[in-house]
Amino acid sequence: MTEKKGRGPRRSDRPAANVAADLKQKRDAFLHTFFRRGAELTDELVHENKRLRDEIAVLEEENAALKTQLASDRAIRDLLEKIEGLEREKSRLLSTVHEHEEITNRFTNRFAEIEQELESFANLYVASFQLHMSLRARAVARNVKELLVQLIGARSLAIYFLDEQEKRLVPITSEGVDLAILPVVKLHDSATSDPVGAILERTVLTGIAHVTEGEITSRPAACVPLQLEDRVVGAIVVYSLLEQKRRFVTVDRELFKLLGAHLGATLVAAHLWTTGDGRLPTPDALRAMCA
Amino acid sequence: MSVPHTCLVVEDSPMMRQLLVLALSRVKNLRVTEADDGVDGLRKLAGGKFDIIITDINMPIMDGLKLVKRVRGDPTHKDVPIIIITTEGSNEDRQRALQLGANAYITKPIQAPQVIAKVKELLKIEAPSG
Structure with a gap:
């Protein structure tokens, strides 16, 4: 073991007071450092x-x-x-x-x-x-014309009846047009130049009604065949309508059907009733007819 | 039950009267009286109270326009609503009727719903909704 040399005086060499001061200084320095x-x-x-x-x-x-x-x-x-x-x-x-x-x-x-x-x-x-309220021909005609004017809105019209012997259609009553100027229409007259007459003739020959669809711009507005049993005995011709009525509606067509089916029979019945002076048939005669 | 309304229909055509009465029968609580022409209408008017009058124009003895004039000149009935129903469709006829005091102007051929609606409107009867 070697001894360290040249390090100054050993502790034991210095006085105790110096050592204490030195230690105190070191302690203070340590404490100072420690607290810092x-x-x-x-x-x-x-x-x-x-x-x-x-x-x-x-x-x-x-x-x-x-x-x-x-x-x-x-x-x-x-x-x-x-x-x-x-x-x-x-x-x-x-x-x-x-x-x-x-x-x-x-x-x-x-x-x-x-x-x-x-x-x-x-x-x-x-x-x-x-239509069936009266059997007087004049009343029947008046009522039908009124129906056509008031219910359908016809302005001018005529009712034609068939002349079987002469094969022609003759106007029997009119409204809004003079009866005297209405032409008699011959049947099977292909040479006719009158368009109204041609439609009237065709309606009676075919039994098919002519009722204008849509807005009415030409004459006649309607031509309706009068049926009696299985025959056509005449026609209703509506030439023109009232100013405010522009076209036919569904109910008009139904009225035309009704008139077409009933008017012929009503006119014939009215004629028979009038020519028979309004005499009622006897029950026997009726029973024989009904049998 | 409320007090029924009363309506006077003045029309020379039995067919139109029948049609109008049939249409007006669909208005609840409305009693209809018929008259053949203007004079008959005035007679019926004098003998009863009416809430509304419906009249044609073209009638014998006294036409509808004269009837309107007479009704409007009568203090008892001057305020009764009047509906004209006629075949005359021109504007001049309409204006003349309205100037004389008619409340409404309906042209023939009539449509029942139109007449019913106008009667209800003038009588202030509530229309069904929908």
Whole structure:
């Protein structure tokens, strides 16, 4: 083991007081350093603490903001769900409304149809009633003309009856046009240049009514054959309509059918009744005829 | 049951009267009286109270326009609504009738729903909804 040399005097060489002072100085220096370091550390810790507190505060703020946002998101999600629910309800209600509208429309249309049918029935009832109310030829003619004017809206018209022997159609009564100027129409006269006469002839020969479709722009507006049993015995000619009446409607066509089916028989019956001086047939005669 | 409304139909054509009466029978609580012409109409008017008058124009003895004039000149009936129903479709005829005091002008051939609607309107009877 070697001894260290040249390091100054050994401790044992110095006086004790110096050693104590030296130790005290070292202790003080140590303590000073220790407390300074302690103070520095404390400062650092305080700073660090403050920084962390600030960070926590920031994080708490962020957290609070996130919480708020989350709550807001939830509220929005709830609202969106509610909106979806309401949209579904709205769709269901709209669908119900459409269904009800369709039902209402169906009822409205049906109501209009029934109104129209009622009107048709009323007109046909009145026409039938008036047509058969009298067996006097003049009254029958007057009633038919009135029917055509008041119910159909005819301005000018004539009723032609068949002359079987001469094979021609003769006007027997008219309204809105002078009977005297109305032509007699020969049947099977292909040379006729009168368009009204041609339509009249065709109507009687075929038994098919001519009733203008749509707006009436030419004459005659209508020509309706008078049926008696299985024969055509004449025709109603409607030359023109009242100013306010532009076209025929469904009920007019029904009235034409009724008149076409009944007027021939009514006129013939009126003639027989008048020529028979209004005498009733005997029950025996009728029974024999009905048998 | 409310007090029935009363309607006077003045029309020389029995057929048109029948048709109008048939149409007006569809108006609830409406009683209809018929008259053959203007004079008959005035007679019926003098003998009763009417809420509405429907009249033709072209009639014998007294036409519809004279009837309108007479009714409007009569303090008892001057406010009774009058509907003219006629074959005369020109604007001049319409204007003349309205100037004389008619409330409505309907041309023939009539459509029952139109007449019913006008009667209800003038009598302030509520129309069915729909």
